[in-house]
Amino acid sequence: EVKLVESGGGLGQAGGSLRVSCVGSGFTFDNYAITWFRRAPGREREGISCISSGDGSTYYADSVKGRFTIASDNARNTVYLQMNSLTPEDTAVYYCAARGRYGSACILESFGMDYWGKGTLVTVSS
Numbered sequence: 001e002v003k004l005v006e007s008g009g010g011l012g013q014a015g016g017s018l019r020v021s022c023v024g025s026g027f028t029f030d031n032y033a034i035t036w037f038r039r040a041p042g043r044e045r046e047g048i049s050c051i052s053s054g055d056g057s058t059y060y061a062d063s064v065k066g067r068f069t070i071a072s073d074n075a076r077n078t079v080y081l082q083m084n085s086l087t088p089e090d091t092a093v094y095y096c097a098a099r100g101r102y103g104s105a106c107i108l109e110s111f112g113m114d115y116w117g118k119g120t121l122v123t124v125s126s
Contacts, residue, residue: 004117007023013124021078040091048063083122094121096117
């Protein structure tokens, strides 16, 4: 069974930090790019960061660039998203998704993802 499970969400404060994680199982994790998405209240789903397989290249949306950092631990089939300098606009459900069956290059778009997690809620207070 293919699973992606997010964890680490919770309540953060403006200017603070949180780290969310994504653990994959049931597929060849290190052959897939892993992308973080989020959906904020009243907003459409947004791709915010991706780490590619192979060379480990990372990509960020403008909305999080310079504040968030993505990293992988392939031995644990895990990808992390370190979120710093949080703002209330970061409040959202954060999802991880995997892409690799038809290419493992990073994209920050929902289309083309092979597997999705169920999300973890991050709430940032002012």
